[in-house]
Amino acid sequence: MNKITFLSGFILTCLLYGCYTAIISTELNEAVVNQSNKEIIYCIDTNIGNDCVTIMPQDSIVLKMEYQHEFSESILAYEVFPHYVTYNKILIYNLTDTTSMCDVEIGRFMKTDSVFASHFDTKMEGNSNDLRVHNRTVISNYVLSKFSKDYTMLERFDKYYQK
Numbered sequence: 001m002n003k004i005t006f007l008s009g010f011i012l013t014c015l016l017y018g019c020y021t022a023i024i025s026t027e028l029n030e031a032v033v034n035q036s037n038k039e040i041i042y043c044i045d046t047n048i049g050n051d052c053v054t055i056m057p058q059d060s061i062v063l064k065m066e067y068q069h070e071f072s073e074s075i076l077a078y079e080v081f082p083h084y085v086t087y088n089k090i091l092i093y094n095l096t097d098t099t100s101m102c103d104v105e106i107g108r109f110m111k112t113d114s115v116f117a118s119h120f121d122t123k124m125e126g127n128s129n130d131l132r133v134h135n136r137t138v139i140s141n142y143v144l145s146k147f148s149k150d151y152t153m154l155e156r157f158d159k160y161y162q163k
């Protein structure tokens with residue numbers, strides 16, 4: 001009986017005092033290079049944040065988003081909880097020509113057009129607790145040629161078109 005009591009007490013002590021604080025960190029660096037002579041609006045919505053930026057002709061920008069989560073974890077029940085970047089929506093607008101493209105169309109063209117796919121690059125660094133994602137999108141005239149007419153932009157960006 002003494003062994004069972006001692007063992008139970010030891011396990012309970014380990015569970016109560018054998019905790020540590022774990023931090024999961026995910027960083028997204030979304031570089032967008034506009035090689036065209038068109039004014040572009042680039043919008044992303046991810047599980048770690050969202051942003052929408054205007055990129056002038058022959059310019060580039062880097063969107064940075066960070067996610068950090070701190071939690072207590074028992075040493076005896078150690079488990080890794082990775083936090084990856086998931087895209088909910090990508091929208092690219094060509095303000096000059098009222099054309100646009102969304103993530104579904106981007107995915108479709110990437111599967112069938114290797115030249116188009118070469119304009120998108122992803123690189124990941126780190127591990128499941130400290131992940132850094134680097135995406136690069138190059139908007140060229142070739143990419144813009146795949147955009148489709150989007151008359152909803154006239155309402156969505158009415159201040160731009162009232163100029």
